[in-house]
Amino acid sequence: MAFNVMGSEGVSPVALTSIIARLATVLESQKESMFLLHSRYFCNVHRDAFFNDMNQKDWVIILRERREIVGFSTLQILRCAVDDAERVFLFSGDTIVDREHWQDSTLAGSFGHLILRAMAEYDHSSLYWFLISKGYRTYRFLPVYFNSFYPAYNRTTPPKYTRLIQAVAILKFGEAYDARTGLVRLAGQKDRLTPEMCEVSEARRKDPHVRFFLEKNPAYCLGDELACIADVARENLNRCAWRAIKNTVVDWNE
DSSP states (O other), rough: OOOSSSSSSOOOOOOOEEEEEGGGGGGHHHHHHHHHHHHHHHHOHHHHHHHHHTOOOOEEEEEEEETTTEEEEEEEEEEEEEETTEEEEEEEEEEEEGGGGGOOOOHHHHHHHHHHHHHHHHHHHHEEEEEEEESSHHHHHHHHHSOOBBBTTTTTOOHHHHHHHHHHHHHHHHGGGGTTTTEEEOSSOOEOHHHHHHHHOOOHSSSSHHHHHHOOTTTTGGGGGGEEEEEGGGBBOOHHHHHHHOOOOEEEEO
């Protein structure tokens, strides 16, 4: 996954439109466009694996510049019992935004609209965002959007959140999840960032969030993913998140 939004590289020249669609409403031609876009930024991409993964999802956020798809994100609803209570996890899957639009906040705002809907449909006290990150840009979305999240450089992960991460990661990835390191290791079976996308500038390395990600996931270029979690609750959305939501209009396809 790569939440390449609200960064410093690139300029977004044209306003984007956003559709939040049930998977069943997404056309095969749209899926093909998303596959081609994804393949520009990731290597070791296999068509069957990409589409099989997408077909497990419940929602797809589609960003368009006029008629062209320039970004997307997939999301799956996962449920599992943790500490004798059912928990609901919003699992973000493949996500990419074309480089020209890395500073555009439409994806962030669209994601916000989707989680606000989830809060209305599920008990927010048991609702979490489950994210796996194989690049610093993805991990960097967490402090851009949430007041608190785990793991983080400036706070110890409480035992409750360790249990939550372990439970949902094992549910989704089985033995590929390493509880000792907090990483999902798929042994080259899934895509990984291209060499260009793996590069981290010296300026970026000074960011404590980026530095923490690199320390926690040193083999990210091989496709290892850091398992992360955040409470999905209004009080956990920061000012940047609310601003992106306010400034984004979405259409719903159901």
